[in-house]
Amino acid sequence: MTIPNRPRLADMANMPLGEIVALSGETLALLQEEAEEALRRAKAAKDWLDGALERKYGALAAERRRVEGKDSGTVRFDDGAVTVVADLPKKIEWDQTQLAAIVERIRTGGGEPGEYVEMAFKVSERKYGAWPAHIRTAFEAARTVKTGKPTFALKSNSP
Numbered sequence: 001m002t003i004p005n006r007p008r009l010a011d012m013a014n015m016p017l018g019e020i021v022a023l024s025g026e027t028l029a030l031l032q033e034e035a036e037e038a039l040r041r042a043k044a045a046k047d048w049l050d051g052a053l054e055r056k057y058g059a060l061a062a063e064r065r066r067v068e069g070k071d072s073g074t075v076r077f078d079d080g081a082v083t084v085v086a087d088l089p090k091k092i093e094w095d096q097t098q099l100a101a102i103v104e105r106i107r108t109g110g111g112e113p114g115e116y117v118e119m120a121f122k123v124s125e126r127k128y129g130a131w132p133a134h135i136r137t138a139f140e141a142a143r144t145v146k147t148g149k150p151t152f153a154l155k156s157n158s159p
Contacts, residue, residue, distance in 0.1 A: 003027055009034040029154035061086035 006027050012020060023031070057079075064075040065088065074087045103113040113119070128136065128143070 029156055032154050057084055
């Protein structure tokens, strides 16, 4: 689909929202495609740059962490007139089966597991929908439905 003299993605920054809203569906679809392509290119460029930064600074950051006695976290060092802030966040995962067994041992021993662990319950929406009505009814008061951000996909109807 081509539309002569249509606004481009770069033009939108200077357009009032009302003008954008007034554009045809075809023009909006083209702008959406242009935005998605620009986002894809920007993400690819960022991923490429992040890879280069890892290659340039990764070993130095790891050595700095080793010297500071850290497995993870933030270290700082200079590269010319630039301070590099290298962060390696922790990603802790807990084995839920083992935690459940530990919580049960604490309870059995007369302790209060809430002093040591935070407990949360999750219900799969798919499973909830498949439950018998009397079970769903018992859970309804604990269920809150929130919506996310709306999205709109524009597809051309012309061949």
